[in-house]
Amino acid sequence: MVESPHYTPEHEIFRTNVRRFIEKECLPHRAAWQKACKSPREMWSRAGEAGILCPKVSPEFGGGGGDLWHGFIIIEEQTRACFNELAFYLHSDIIAPYIELYGTDAQRARFLPKMATGEIVAAIAMTEPGAGSDLQAIRTRARRDGDHYVLDGAKTFISNAQNAELIVVAAKTDAEAGARGVSLLLVETPGAEGFTLGRNLKKVGNKVQDTSELFFEGVRVPAENLLGGVEGRGFYQLMQRLPEERLIMAMSAVVQMECAVDETVAYARERETFGRRLVDHQAVRHKLAECRTAATVARAYLERCIDLFIENRFDAQAGAMAKWWTTERCCEVIDECLQLHGGYGYMRETPIARRWADARLGRIAGGTNEIMKDLIGRAL
Numbered sequence: 131m132v133e134s135p136h137y138t139p140e141h142e143i144f145r146t147n148v149r150r151f152i153e154k155e156c157l158p159h160r161a162a163w164q165k166a167c168k169s170p171r172e173m174w175s176r177a178g179e180a181g182i183l184c185p186k187v188s189p190e191f192g193g194g195g196g197d198l199w200h201g202f203i204i205i206e207e208q209t210r211a212c213f214n215e216l217a218f219y220l221h222s223d224i225i226a227p228y229i230e231l232y233g234t235d236a237q238r239a240r241f242l243p244k245m246a247t248g249e250i251v252a253a254i255a256m257t258e259p260g261a262g263s264d265l266q267a268i269r270t271r272a273r274r275d276g277d278h279y280v281l282d283g284a285k286t287f288i289s290n291a292q293n294a295e296l297i298v299v300a301a302k303t304d305a306e307a308g309a310r311g312v313s314l315l316l317v318e319t320p321g322a323e324g325f326t327l328g329r330n331l332k333k334v335g336n337k338v339q340d341t342s343e344l345f346f347e348g349v350r351v352p353a354e355n356l357l358g359g360v361e362g363r364g365f366y367q368l369m370q371r372l373p374e375e376r377l378i379m380a381m382s383a384v385v386q387m388e389c390a391v392d393e394t395v396a397y398a399r400e401r402e403t404f405g406r407r408l409v410d411h412q413a414v415r416h417k418l419a420e421c422r423t424a425a426t427v428a429r430a431y432l433e434r435c436i437d438l439f440i441e442n443r444f445d446a447q448a449g450a451m452a453k454w455w456t457t458e459r460c461c462e463v464i465d466e467c468l469q470l471h472g473g474y475g476y477m478r479e480t481p482i483a484r485r486w487a488d489a490r491l492g493r494i495a496g497g498t499n500e501i502m503k504d505l506i507g508r509a510l
């Protein structure tokens with residue numbers, strides 16, 4: 131794996147800790163968790179104890195006070211172990227920043243320390259059965275009633291929901307106001323009357339990561355749980371965070387490619403056909419050369435994106451470009467790598483098969499790649 135120039139000795143200590151946690155606390159249980167299509171709730175508390183939840187959140191709110199690279203390290207280590215199927219980053223790098231950046235003082239103080247210890251697992255619910263790409267078309271409503279909102283609607287494909295105690299729900303507080311009518315509500319689900327956790331959906335890949343339906347029927351949410359305390363800011367809050375989320379997805383795609391190529395080169399050095407190692411066939415070497423080149427170009431582009439991010443110039447279009455381009459290349463490279471594994475590549479017990487199934491999600495989640503091109507196209 132190509133090392134990024136941004137890592138300090140402190141980052142490497144953090145990496146050792148993360149690697150130990152994955153090897154000791156996750157990998158031995160992978161098969162059982164895959165079968166259950168979820169991780170056990172206690173695992174999140176153990177992750178909190180090990181200091182790998184919310185590494186970037188300010189220490190004032192119980193977080194690690196780290197930077198972008200602490201989040202990257204967790205993804206790198208998960209990818210190296212072929213264990214991307216658990217979305218720590220969703221809890222720590224996507225949801226916690228909403229609360230830290232846009233929440234009221236009371237919301238930050240109340241939720242972030244518990245998210246850092248794993249006492250609270252968080253999910254974010256935007257997608258609905260009838261609205262995914264077109265977020266403005268959501269039908270979930272939050273009607274103000276005294277000092278509460280009354281929440282009605284249905285969500286689907288919600289990651290982490292099986293274990294979540296806190297769900298950030300996108301809802302219309304003003305059905306007539308388009309994007310300006312969308313707000314984010316911090317819904318505490320334990321004991322919430324009218325809330326139903328639906329099916330844990332069966333997926334092609336990312337088996338350990340639970341993905342669920344949610345139903346809200348007259349759920350009363352205290353008005354103080356409106357993120358930031360002002361109605362109509364939800365769409366803006368979501369859009370503001372998307373470039374960083376897409377940079378994280380791009381980073382994950384690049385590391386997946388690098389790992390897949392490394393593993394496939396190793397396999398091609400061992401496997402023999404027609405009296406020679408696979409790697410000794412020129413046609414195979416050319417395929418491997420193409421994959422290595424694609425991964426190397428993607429790494430260089432990723433580093434450029436990181437530089438833009440550091441310079442505060444990584445905007446919506448840059449995020450969309452990074453996400454669609456790297457996730458498409460990732461799927462192409464992993465597909466070639468799977469092919470070079472022959473029949474073994476199609477067995478779920480081989481890492482390349484899991485990488486193939488897990489990577490496919492990158493082209494759909496976080497905004498589909500078609501929508502990414504739309505975003506870029508609009509700004510041309």
Ligand SMILES: Cc1cc2nc3c(=O)[nH]c(=O)nc-3n(C[C@H](O)[C@H](O)[C@H](O)COP(=O)(O)OP(=O)(O)OC[C@H]3O[C@@H](n4cnc5c(N)ncnc54)[C@H](O)[C@@H]3O)c2cc1C
Nearest residue numbers: 254255256257261262263287288289495496497498500501
């Ligand atoms: C495993 C998994 C986990 C997920 N986790 C979460 C989560 O935690 N929280 C959450 O809120 N959501 C989550 N999602 C939902 C995900 O963000 C949506 O699936 C995604 O945004 C696409 O929405 P959709 O599925 O409704 O597809 P649609 O919007 O119905 O799109 C269908 C197809 O049409 C294309 N399309 C749509 N509109 C256009 C257009 N204008 N031009 C060209 N092509 C278009 C799309 O690109 C896609 O190929 C998850 C999804 C999956 C599969």
